Amino acid sequence: MSELLSGWKRTGYCTEFTAADAGREVTLMGWTNVRRDLGALVFVQLRDRTGVMQVVFNSETLSKEDFDRACTIRSEYVLAVRGKVTLRTGNMVNSNMKTGDLEVLVEEFKILSTSETPPFDISDECKANELLRLKYRYLDLRRPAMQKHLIMRHKIAFIAREFFDKQGFLEIETPILTKSTPEGARDYLVPSRVHPGKFFALPQSPQLFKQLLMLSGYDRYFQIARCFRDEDLRADRQPDFTQIDLEMSFVEEEDVQAVNEEFLKKLFKETLDVDIQLPLPRLKYEEAMDRFGSDKPDTRFGLELCDISEVVKHSEFSVFRGAIENGGSVRAINAKGASGSFSRKEIDALGEYVKTYRAKGLAWMNYKEDGIASPILKFLKEEEVTAIKELTGFEPGDILFIIADANKTVYASLGALRLKLADKLNLIPENQFNLLWVREFPQFEWSEEEGRFMAMHHPFTSPMDEDMDKLESDPGSVRAKAYDIVLNGVEIGGGSIRIHSQELQQQMFRALGFTDEQAQYRFGFLMDAFKYGPPPHGGMAYGLDRLAMLISGTSSIRDVIAFPKVQNASCPMTGAPDFVDDKQLDELHIACTEKEE
RNA sequence: GGCCCGGUAGUACAGUUGGUUAGUACGCCAGCCUGUCACGCUGGAGGUCAGGGGUUCGAGCCCCCUCCGGGUCGCCA
Numbered sequence: 001m002s003e004l005l006s007g008w009k010r011t012g013y014c015t016e017f018t019a020a021d022a023g024r025e026v027t028l029m030g031w032t033n034v035r036r037d038l039g040a041l042v043f044v045q046l047r048d049r050t051g052v053m054q055v056v057f058n059s060e061t062l063s064k065e066d067f068d069r070a071c072t073i074r075s076e077y078v079l080a081v082r083g084k085v086t087l088r089t090g091n092m093v094n095s096n097m098k099t100g101d102l103e104v105l106v107e108e109f110k111i112l113s114t115s116e117t118p119p120f121d122i123s124d125e126c127k128a129n130e131l132l133r134l135k136y137r138y139l140d141l142r143r144p145a146m147q148k149h150l151i152m153r154h155k156i157a158f159i160a161r162e163f164f165d166k167q168g169f170l171e172i173e174t175p176i177l178t179k180s181t182p183e184g185a186r187d188y189l190v191p192s193r194v195h196p197g198k199f200f201a202l203p204q205s206p207q208l209f210k211q212l213l214m215l216s217g218y219d220r221y222f223q224i225a226r227c228f229r230d231e232d233l234r235a236d237r238q239p240d241f242t243q244i245d246l247e248m249s250f251v252e253e254e255d256v257q258a259v260n261e262e263f264l265k266k267l268f269k270e271t272l273d274v275d276i277q278l279p280l281p282r283l284k285y286e287e288a289m290d291r292f293g294s295d296k297p298d299t300r301f302g303l304e305l306c307d308i309s310e311v312v313k314h315s316e317f318s319v320f321r322g323a324i325e326n327g328g329s330v331r332a333i334n335a336k337g338a339s340g341s342f343s344r345k346e347i348d349a350l351g352e353y354v355k356t357y358r359a360k361g362l363a364w365m366n367y368k369e370d371g372i373a374s375p376i377l378k379f380l381k382e383e384e385v386t387a388i389k390e391l392t393g394f395e396p397g398d399i400l401f402i403i404a405d406a407n408k409t410v411y412a413s414l415g416a417l418r419l420k421l422a423d424k425l426n427l428i429p430e431n432q433f434n435l436l437w438v439r440e441f442p443q444f445e446w447s448e449e450e451g452r453f454m455a456m457h458h459p460f461t462s463p464m465d466e467d468m469d470k471l472e473s474d475p476g477s478v479r480a481k482a483y484d485i486v487l488n489g490v491e492i493g494g495g496s497i498r499i500h501s502q503e504l505q506q507q508m509f510r511a512l513g514f515t516d517e518q519a520q521y522r523f524g525f526l527m528d529a530f531k532y533g534p535p536p537h538g539g540m541a542y543g544l545d546r547l548a549m550l551i552s553g554t555s556s557i558r559d560v561i562a563f564p565k566v567q568n569a570s571c572p573m574t575g576a577p578d579f580v581d582d583k584q585l586d587e588l589h590i591a592c593t594e595k596e597e
Numbered sequence: 598g599g600c601c602c603g604g605u606a607g608u609a610c611a612g613u614u615g616g617u618u619a620g621u622a623c624g625c626c627a628g629c630c631u632g633u634c635a636c637g638c639u640g641g642a643g644g645u646c647a648g649g650g651g652u653u654c655g656a657g658c659c660c661c662c663u664c665c666g667g668g669u670c671g672c673c674a
Contacts, residue, residue: 039630184674
């Protein structure tokens, strides 16, 4: 059935032609988007990745045999048509189409491929559920919206390569099969055939290799690097994803940030024609948490947090007093003018919402025209209410939401509530791109599960100079030379200045509770290398997928990945992961303990 | 692992209080049609109501379990 090209060459893409081409003989190739059969006249919209062109099969100008053949054309058939570009006039013009003033009158054509009826409509209006689209991803990718996303992703990667190349960065590949570094996320493991019982790990990031490249003297490195983390998925998280990864030698924090600000400026100009003002705002971690309850604050709107602990610390209301006495705090968000925006039922729903973040409850005060309505008013003294009003700017027409708990819980729940409120109150402006740096992250994070401090960024991050002496005496208060780049409340990248002193690195491993033997076993190659003159260095990495997602304006990372995985980390199209032959397992020295029918 | 939402022709949905033969639109198939462009007209085919179990005279609808998808908390150095 499929005909061969036999020397036919495509003149150009479907949308490449204009009125100036009228009369020109052209050859177009593409997929049948829409067919309209009027009996003795058949219209087909021919589609390629640029768009569509109408081609016309006329029974008067084609042989009967050819016209009958044209009548067999169906959706998604692949055609090659030869004919004359012709102007459409009068009501033949379709002003909704880019090529609506043109059509090609077919003189000769080939049906290069036939197609079964696709399981869903290949168009942007298609509402088929995502699982079906992912099962037939190759068809889903024909939709203009998906093509637009992948083209944008390409553009971002291309701009990155162009920019970093011009800045003297070398793109150097690092291994995909590498050594497990269990400090971070779970590793994907690959069994070794030649080393029974031993495993490679897929890289969570090229971190150690890029540091070694600095030691080797490649003082500006970058890579568009595939990374793998065996953790649960989210709307903005895939198990295999791509980083724009870079590292620089002989630099401090500001140097890394300066180069990257220029990159971001270029990126937003060339993708969205948005002008980014430099330098970008810088926010300390502590301030970000205090004001926004988040280390990746969305600064496109207000609703900032307000600490009212001081004025309620002696309150008779035991929930408030208790939280403070236990080392926590009481904080509030004043939703200005939102008094009438929430029914009692909706407020209760917000209370349920914050429980997701382990808050025990949500206190609120609704300042109506006739006074404050609030379930907690009876517990508060008049001067406490007055003080709260003063601190938070609480006025008639406002609603105040208050959470009292451990700081971690207060930040998480109020930070989430802040986003929820902004969404409900339509406070988030469109087409605004707020980029900012968050810096001075804590070096360590206490892990209840492990019963020890863990590196918040990673174990190779340098502490801040002024906190160096507290590494052992007070690890919890040590700040790191670590920074994240945040766009509209999404962490799109992060990095740090690394430790380049062998002694300090050893001290760090000890602070993290590793014995020297454990450190040697896991990171010995790095420690060894550091004996040979590592330069001061630092860098960062962007999540390319997230960047593409935000720049494309979609809310799912799957929209900007050609072949993504679903929530249980499987691929509906290939069926991966899947069982393998016993023979393969034998060769890998793996005994299979679990197998379904 | 927890919580929330969802699963009905190829697709998107409707389906009343549990009650006769499960509907609508698009798509598909056939016929007619020379200017369509959301083509039109006529006719037709198409259902494991996710799967299993239960309650009931009777289940798409109620209950339980399982599977699958989405969101999220934990997790993600």
